[in-house]
């Protein structure tokens with residue numbers, strides 16, 4: 442039985458997160474079964490321009506060839522944020538705390554405790570969170586295994602801080618981008634092509650954050666899986682390039698938020714804490730193929746990396762009944778008439794973990810539809826649940842903890858995706874480069890000796906230039 446030293450009532454600001462802040466090594470899930478009230482302790486890069494393409498959220502069966510699947514669990518971690526200065530000023534009490542590196546315990550009833558792959562205390566850096574909860578997903582994606590990282594939690598619990606971060610403390614998304622490029626440098630025998638798309642879902646409306654004109658996009662399906670019609674995809678050339686695209690997307694999102702707030706409730710501008718209702722999805726498509734002269738016919742690794750900042754979940758009353766918040770409740774303007782993805786997310790997760798349930802309600806929410814392949818059991822998945830210790834929202838935190846506990850039992854069968862046909866973009870570019878090289882060689886051989894150029898007319902010179910250019 443895990444125990445905590447001392448159990449005096451914890452006030453705001455007390456340092457009470459024992460042993461949960463140490464740097465941890467990267468681990469995947471080895472989930473053990475924990476229940477409420479009973480803890481069992483026995484336990485070379487190709488460049489190109491942007492593309493307007495049909496970017497699929499691939500269904501796992503759409504890959505013609507794949508290596509043997511391997512079984513693993515969803516990695517489930519919990520990250521505490523510190524109490525804010527305002528909460529401390531208001532004398533907020535601590536209701537939940539990290540008891541060691543894997544357990545979250547209730548302050549008022551210590552028999553209520555849950556265990557996870559890792560629990561991060563409020564002083565843990567996002568870098569540490571990345572190393573434990575994200576690196577193995579990014580690494581897998583660079584090797585052809587689809588990966589998804591979700592941040593889930595109530596409003597203001599730290600999802601955006603964790604996924605996006607800021608200059609001082611970069612989030613999982615910028616750290617993943619840098620990590621991906623480091624992996625490229627450390628893999629000299631393969632060449633990679635990375636593409637990025639970035640979207641927000643607000644009240645079931647999909648907006649393209651890389652293209653201000655991409656508003657209210659449709660989600661479609663074909664044999665290869667689900668895709669967002671017309672979403673812009675950019676080939677990324679460097680970490681700085683990717684980060685500038687994401688920063689531009691964030692600015693667009695901030696602009697859109699201002700508009701939404703104005704339309705929703707002009708009198709409450711400035712009272713809204715955080716973004717509340719938008720979910721953001723940053724999708725990276727990664728292709729890689731062996732480098733060298735004999736690459737024709739070699740399989741290309743193709744994978745997708747989903748990085749999701751899910752809309753803040755609301756009070757338990759709303760979560761369970763789907764009711765709108767009462768008029769006058771702070772944040773009711775954020776709810777609108779459509780519940781956010783976080784409303785459906787727990788029910789999809791619980792159905793995925795229940796072998797008796799054959800129908801999973803993917804169609805209930807657009808983001809769930811987009812994430813259908815991520816949730817269908819073939820992606821490597823990491824769920825980072827963000828929580829606050831504050832007693833004011835103890836019940837909501839409890840719901841997040843119970844949900845995270847359920848998610849631990851999802852089993853996944855990851856596989857490395859390989860494609861051998863010429864459909865991949867990297868193959869297309871390699872083919873184009875090969876053709877251009879051959880043409881250049883041909884042109885070199887056909888080059889007219891310089892003395893003869895003097896005798897050429899203007900028309901011939903233009904023709905020659907065109908030949909060189911095309």
Ligand SMILES: Nc1ncnc2c1ncn2[C@@H]1O[C@H](COP(=O)(O)OP(=O)(O)OP(=O)(O)O)[C@@H](O)[C@H]1O
Pocket residue numbers: 521522523563594595596597598599600601602603714715716717752753754827
């Ligand atoms: N681990 C942390 N360490 C320090 N500050 C944090 C941490 N997590 C969150 N915060 C701070 O708490 C506040 C709320 O965090 P954030 O905006 O990330 O919440 P959120 O869950 O994304 O909210 P919303 O759902 O409303 O968008 C921010 O001021 C943020 O800087």
